[in-house]
Amino acid sequence: MSSLIGTNYFEMFGLAPKFTIDLTSLDYSYRRLQTEMHPDRYAAGTEMEKRLALQLSSNLNDGYRALKHPSSRAQYLINLAGKKEAGNAVSSAFLMAQMEWREAIEEARASKNMQALDALSRRLRHTISAQEKLLAVVLDEQSDFDLAAQRVNEFRFYEKLQIEIDTALDALEN
Amino acid sequence: MALLQIAEPGQSAAPHQHKLAVGIDLGTTHSLVASVRSTVAEVLPDESGRGLLPSVVHYAASGEIDVGWEARSKAAQDPRNTIVSVKRFMGRGINDIKDIRNLPYQFIDTPGMVKLNTVAGQLSPVEVSAEILKKLRSRAEQSLGGDLAGAVITVPAYFDDAQRQATKDAARLAGLSVLRLLNEPTAAAIAYGLDNASERIYCVYDLGGGTFDFSILRLTRGVFEVLATSGDSALGGDDFDYAIYHWVIDTLKLKALTAEDTRQLLTEARHAKERLTDMVATEICCKLSQGVDIQLILGREVFIELTKDLLNKTFSPVRRALRDAGLQVEDVQGVVLVGGATRMPYLQRSVADFFFREPLTNLDPDKVVAIGAAIQANALVGNRSDSDLLLLDVIPLSLGVETMGGLSEKIIPRNSTIPSAMAQDFTTFKDGQTAMSFHVVQGERELVSECRSLAQFELRGIPPMVAGAARIRVTFQVDADGLLSVTAREQTSGIEANIVVKPSYGLSDTEIAGMLTSGIANAEYDKRMRALREAQVEARRLLDATEIAMMEDGHELLSKSEWDAIWSSIYDLAETLLMGDANSLEALRSATDGLNAVTTEFASRRMDATIQKALSGQQIENIAI
Numbered sequence: 001m002s003s004l005i006g007t008n009y010f011e012m013f014g015l016a017p018k019f020t021i022d023l024t025s026l027d028y029s030y031r032r033l034q035t036e037m038h039p040d041r042y043a044a045g046t047e048m049e050k051r052l053a054l055q056l057s058s059n060l061n062d063g064y065r066a067l068k069h070p071s072s073r074a075q076y077l078i079n080l081a082g083k084k085e086a087g088n089a090v091s092s093a094f095l096m097a098q099m100e101w102r103e104a105i106e107e108a109r110a111s112k113n114m115q116a117l118d119a120l121s122r123r124l125r126h127t128i129s130a131q132e133k134l135l136a137v138v139l140d141e142q143s144d145f146d147l148a149a150q151r152v153n154e155f156r157f158y159e160k161l162q163i164e165i166d167t168a169l170d171a172l173e174n
Numbered sequence: 175m176a177l178l179q180i181a182e183p184g185q186s187a188a189p190h191q192h193k194l195a196v197g198i199d200l201g202t203t204h205s206l207v208a209s210v211r212s213t214v215a216e217v218l219p220d221e222s223g224r225g226l227l228p229s230v231v232h233y234a235a236s237g238e239i240d241v242g243w244e245a246r247s248k249a250a251q252d253p254r255n256t257i258v259s260v261k262r263f264m265g266r267g268i269n270d271i272k273d274i275r276n277l278p279y280q281f282i283d284t285p286g287m288v289k290l291n292t293v294a295g296q297l298s299p300v301e302v303s304a305e306i307l308k309k310l311r312s313r314a315e316q317s318l319g320g321d322l323a324g325a326v327i328t329v330p331a332y333f334d335d336a337q338r339q340a341t342k343d344a345a346r347l348a349g350l351s352v353l354r355l356l357n358e359p360t361a362a363a364i365a366y367g368l369d370n371a372s373e374r375i376y377c378v379y380d381l382g383g384g385t386f387d388f389s390i391l392r393l394t395r396g397v398f399e400v401l402a403t404s405g406d407s408a409l410g411g412d413d414f415d416y417a418i419y420h421w422v423i424d425t426l427k428l429k430a431l432t433a434e435d436t437r438q439l440l441t442e443a444r445h446a447k448e449r450l451t452d453m454v455a456t457e458i459c460c461k462l463s464q465g466v467d468i469q470l471i472l473g474r475e476v477f478i479e480l481t482k483d484l485l486n487k488t489f490s491p492v493r494r495a496l497r498d499a500g501l502q503v504e505d506v507q508g509v510v511l512v513g514g515a516t517r518m519p520y521l522q523r524s525v526a527d528f529f530f531r532e533p534l535t536n537l538d539p540d541k542v543v544a545i546g547a548a549i550q551a552n553a554l555v556g557n558r559s560d561s562d563l564l565l566l567d568v569i570p571l572s573l574g575v576e577t578m579g580g581l582s583e584k585i586i587p588r589n590s591t592i593p594s595a596m597a598q599d600f601t602t603f604k605d606g607q608t609a610m611s612f613h614v615v616q617g618e619r620e621l622v623s624e625c626r627s628l629a630q631f632e633l634r635g636i637p638p639m640v641a642g643a644a645r646i647r648v649t650f651q652v653d654a655d656g657l658l659s660v661t662a663r664e665q666t667s668g669i670e671a672n673i674v675v676k677p678s679y680g681l682s683d684t685e686i687a688g689m690l691t692s693g694i695a696n697a698e699y700d701k702r703m704r705a706l707r708e709a710q711v712e713a714r715r716l717l718d719a720t721e722i723a724m725m726e727d728g729h730e731l732l733s734k735s736e737w738d739a740i741w742s743s744i745y746d747l748a749e750t751l752l753m754g755d756a757n758s759l760e761a762l763r764s765a766t767d768g769l770n771a772v773t774t775e776f777a778s779r780r781m782d783a784t785i786q787k788a789l790s791g792q793q794i795e796n797i798a799i
Contacts, residue, residue, distance in 0.1 A: 014789045031394060032788045035564045037781065039593060039654040043353045043554040044193075044324070046716045048770050048777050054653055056781060058595040061566075065590065166497055173493060 008080060009063035019074055019139040021067065030064045070132045071159060074139060074152045083145045094154050101161055109168045117172070121165045128158050193323035195353065195555040196314045197361070197547025200303065200327055200341065202261040203383040205229050206541060207310040208548035209318060210557070215365070215548040217541045218317045225541060227313075231305045232256045233294035241309040250437070253278035255292045259384070260306075263288055263299040264344075265336030272408070287340065300344045307348035324353040326551035328543050331357040331389050331403040332570040334616050335628055335658050342655065353554040355655040357567055359389035360398055361546030362512045364565075366534055368393050375401075375505050377495075379525060379533070380512035381488065384410035388491050390499045390506075399566045402498035402589060404491035409484065411447075411515025417480045418443035422458060422470060435462045442468075450474050451517050478520050485524055492528070498589065509533040514540050566591050573650055573658060576613035576622045578603070585650045588618065592656055597649040606638040610646060614660055633662040702759065709762045713751050716766060720744060720773055723780060731779045740776065743769040 010017040013029040035041075037056045042049040066076045090098075101124075108116035135155065138148045197215070199206045204226040208217045217225040224243070232245035233255045240248065249256040257279070263271060268283040280291035289296045307327075314322060327350075329341050338355055345352045359378035368376055368391075380387040387405040391398055419440050422428070431439065442460045449456040455473040462468065496503065509525055511533045516522065525533045537545065550565070552558060568591055574584040575598070586596050602610065611632045617625030636644050649661045721744065728737055747765040750758060 027394075029789065031564075033785060034566065036784045036788050038564055038566070040354065040554055040565060044556050044715070046719050046770070047712065048716075048774060049719065052777055052781055054593050054651075055595070056785075057654070058593040058651065061591045061594050062596060170494060170497065173490070 009066055009076065012059070012063050013067065015067070017077065017080060019070075019077060020136050021073070023068070026064070026067055030060060034060050070135065071152055071155045074135050074148060074155070077139055078145050078149050078152065081143075081145045083149055089150045090153050090157075091150065094157075098157060105161065105165060105168065112172055114169065114172050117165055117169050121162070121169070124158060124162055124165065128155070128162070131155050131158060192557055193555045194314075194318045194320050195323055195548075195551035195557070196310075196318075196325050197356075197544050197549070197551045198307065198310055198325055198327045198350075199358070199361070199544035199547060200261065200306065200329075200344075201229055201382070201543075202259045202385065203229055204540070205306050205310060206544035207314050208541070208544040209314060210548050210552040211318070215545045215552070217544055218314055220313055227306070227309060229261065229306055230256060230258050231260065231302050233292045233297070235293045237294065239294070239305055241305050250434075254280065255294070257290060257292075257297075257302045260299050260302040262384075263290075264303060265334070265338075265340035266299075287336070300340050300347060303341070303344035304347035307345055307350060311348055311350055322350065323555050324351045324551060326354050326356050326361075326547045326554065327352060328356050328358045328361045328547050330385070330387055330405075331359055331400060331567075332387065332405060332407075333656070334571050334626060335573075335656070336626070338656050342657070352655075353551055356547055356550055356565070357389070357400060357403075358512070358543050359387065359403070359510075360391065360400060360565055360567060361543045361550065362510050363391050363393070363398060363546065364549050365537055365542045365546035366508075366510055368398075368508065368510075374507045375501065376508045376510060377492075377506050377529070378510045378512060379488070379492070379516065380405075381515040381521070382410050382513040383412050383515075384408075386410060386488050386491065388488070388495050390495050390501065398564070399591065400568045400589075401501070402495040403568075403570055404495040404498070406487065406491055409487055411513065412444075413484050414447055414481050414515065414518075415440055415443040417484065418446055418458070418472065418477065421472075421476075421480050422468060425470060426468065428466070432463055435466075438462065439468070446472055447477070447518070450477055451519060474520070485521060489528060503529055506531075510542070511535055512539050512542050567654070567656065568592060569594070569652055569656055571616045571626075572618055573614070573616050573628075573652070574625070575600075575648060576615060580622045581620055582615050582617070582622050582625050585648065586652060590652075592652045593654050595649060595651045597647050600646045600648060601642050602636065602639065602644045602646075603641055605641050607641065607644070608636045608638055609634045610636060610662070612648065612660070612662060614658070628658065629660065631660070631662075633664065636664050637667045639666070706759045706762070709759060709766065710751065713747055713762055713766050716769055717744065717747060717751070720769065723773075723776065727780055727783065728776075731783065732776060736776070739772050740769075743772045 008017065010021075013026055013033075015021050015026060015029070034057060037053055037060060039050060039053045039057055042053040045053070066072045101120075104120055105117070107113075108120060131151070131154065135148065135151050138144050138151055194209070196207050196209045196218075199208075206217050206225055206227065208215055219225050220227070220242075227242040228246045230242065230245040230249065232240040232248045232252065234240070245256060246258075249258060265287055267286070268274070268281055268288045271277075271281070271288065274281060282289040282291055282296055284296075287298060287300070289298050290302070311322065311325075325345065327341060327345055329338055333341070341355060342352055359380060362378050362380070363376055368374065374393050376391045376393060378387075378389045378391065380389075385405065385407050386409045387403070389403045390401040392401050393399075419436075422439060422443070423431075438460055439462070442458055446456050446458050450472070453474075455471055458468060458470045458472055460468050496506075506529055509529050509531065511522070511525070516533075516535075516539045522533055522535060568589045569586060570588060572582075572584045572588045573586040574582040577583045577600075583598065585598050586594055590596075600610070609632055611630065613622065613627065614629040614631075615622050615625040616628050619625050633646060636646070643666065644664055645666045646662055646664050649663070651659050651661070653659075720740065724737075724740065724744075728740075732740070743765075747762075747769045750761050750765040753761070
């Protein structure tokens with residue numbers, strides 16, 4: 001059975017196990033495999049085929065989800081390297097930045113300032129893309145999985161901020 | 175070769191014969207059935223040429239059951255036994271139903287799903303829906319001239335597990351073989367043939383009678399993905415009728431109306447709204463009781479003024495979905511309109527203004543969902559051998575389990591592509607703890623009390639260990655219909671305990687069997703015959719599929735002894751199948767299990783080969799680019 005799925009998600013999609021991957025290639029493999037394996041292909045098939053298709057198609061979806069997003073892809077690589085989660089470890093510089101972000105968002109939200117929130121959202125997007133580049137260096141060049149685990153924590157925080165800003169914008173618009 | 179003859183004893187469908195499959199739009203106010211006939215999908219009309227079937231069921235004291243137009247005409251005189259819009263009760267508990275006091279039914283608070291007390295006894299919404307489906311099924315069998323091989327039934331994208339399960343149960347009860355439950359917006363996109371070669375983002379704007387649904391789909395080389403869904407379950411085309419109705423009352427300063435007058439004026443309001451689609455002004459005329467004569471001119475401009483807030487309300491969910499999907503309005507390459515209310519010209523203009531493009535309107539917005547379902551049914555049943563159409567759908571609401579403090583730990587987040595299997599590890603709270611109870615919930619809120627409870631179950635037999643040492647892996651599996659099963663397994667000790675739950679809102683197989691056979695004198699015999707028929711269908715399907723697989727890949731993928739073992743099991747099953755009397759049920763099942771067991775490895779090798787082929791194909795194409 002393991003040969004069906006590959007030993008890991010990267011193998012399943014025919015990719016090298018790196019943080020920097022060709023997303024177009026991932027998309028392409030995923031769609032191609034899903035077209036062959038999806039339960040819809042076996043809707044008129046036997047129970048056995050249906051079960052296998054359900055299992056394989058689920059694996060494809062879960063693997064695709066894990067590799068598509070930078071934070072889950074990084075976490076997956078860290079897990080593959082045999083590292084446990086890093087708890088809540090972050091750098092002190094990050095702690096400072098974290099407080100500043102929270103204050104700025106809170107202020108914009110309290111004063112119902114949509115433009116300020118929009119500006120924060122744009123700035124945050126830049127930060128996230130810079131963090132992604134940092135992760136690539138730590139994982140692909142330095143292979144420092146402990147540091148990577150810390151960076152993933154920080155990355156997740158920025159992703160959560162993005163959701164907070166979106167929710168605040170949502171609330172103001174309605 | 176003789177084996178092929180045995181496996182196809184007349185009744186079994188030849189592999190390339192055209193199979194009859196239908197798509198069913200099981201709607202809140204109306205339902206439709208459609209099918210692909212000579213390459214064109216079309217809605218199948220009743221004897222009077224009407225495509226729409228009102229989703230209304232009337233139960234008479236005589237035991238007679240009317241469905242559709244006849245039933246609807248009885249709503250006024252016998253409201254308690256005329257079930258209208260039963261879709262709203264599917265998979266719902268008594269506390270879920272809004273405006274329950276204003277509904278003319280006697281609800282019974284039964285665990286899982288409400289029941290309705292009628293002259294025909296206590297009825298589950300599943301049984302009522304099954305009557306609608308039976309009517310559509312017989313309409314389809316009459317007009318297509320044969321038994322149906324399968325059906326695709328559409329459900330709103332936001333339907334939760336209980337509602338989907340209830341829909342599937344209703345179909346089973348109606349004797350339909352469900353090929354797939356399909357999200358309504360996805361069906362609409364299929365109807366427009368949007369399975370284009372290039373990548374596109376489409377939106378489906380569905381304003382039905384009582385609900386508004388909005389969905390964003392991405393289509394890439396035949397793959398449909400639902401990127402986000404949103405909506406407003408308390409906003410629909412009927413609200414536009416109410417706006418006109420209230421305007422009439424305010425303008426003429428009418429006092430409280432009788433129920434009959436209200437109904438009459440609302441009907442007239444709806445007609446006025448419909449006339450305003452083609453005219454700039456219309457006259458509202460009706461005679462109420464106590465000699466009140468209504469005669470008013472309603473201009474389109476006034477109508478727009480009355481209802482523009484309603485229309486604007488639809489754009490909040492639209493914006494929310496765009497944000498969920500991380501998209502801008504400019505990313506959208508097409509907007510599909512569904513639902514009769516989208517015929518309003520000013521609605522179409524507003525949608526065009528919002529998206530900076532004209533919406534797609536060339537298909538009948540009432541029929542578009544059924545047509546898409548029919549196209550998908552035709553592909554799933556195997557009539558389209560070239561079929562490159564693949565649907566990837568998402569679950570609408572997060573699935574999780576209750577943790578300490580009554581909080582919900584999400585295991586599968588909403589908008590995850592299905593099918594999906596995700597696991598989370600849990601551990602024990604006390605030293606020596608040997609059992610653990612799980613509460614499965616669905617919803618976005620943090621507090622379990624604010625989510626929908628789907629199931630509760632216990633895992634027993636955990637070996638006694640210190641607190642926190644046991645590792646219990648809980649796996650959630652959602653299938654392609656969006657239905658959930660949950661498994662919990664203790665892993666540290668090697669001792670395994672498995673449990674699979676079905677959501678408590680779904681009906682158990684025994685309940686279904688009970689409903690299937692109720693009213694039939696020889697219930698036990700009937701149940702057995704049904705089980706036998708189902709086993710025969712599965713056996714034939716297995717034989718057909720195995721033989722085709724053996725012809726295609728048997729020589730390449732099997733050793734001589736494996737090849738012989740499979741053929742020997744094929745013989746066994748084919749022989750058992752030919753015996754055909756009710757007593758052979760057990761034998762049939764055991765022969766089917768036998769062939770299934772001996773072909774498991776073969777089936778996985780075939781899938782493995784398919785994967786390898788798909789991956790190597792990709793590499794070749796990459797080189798070509």
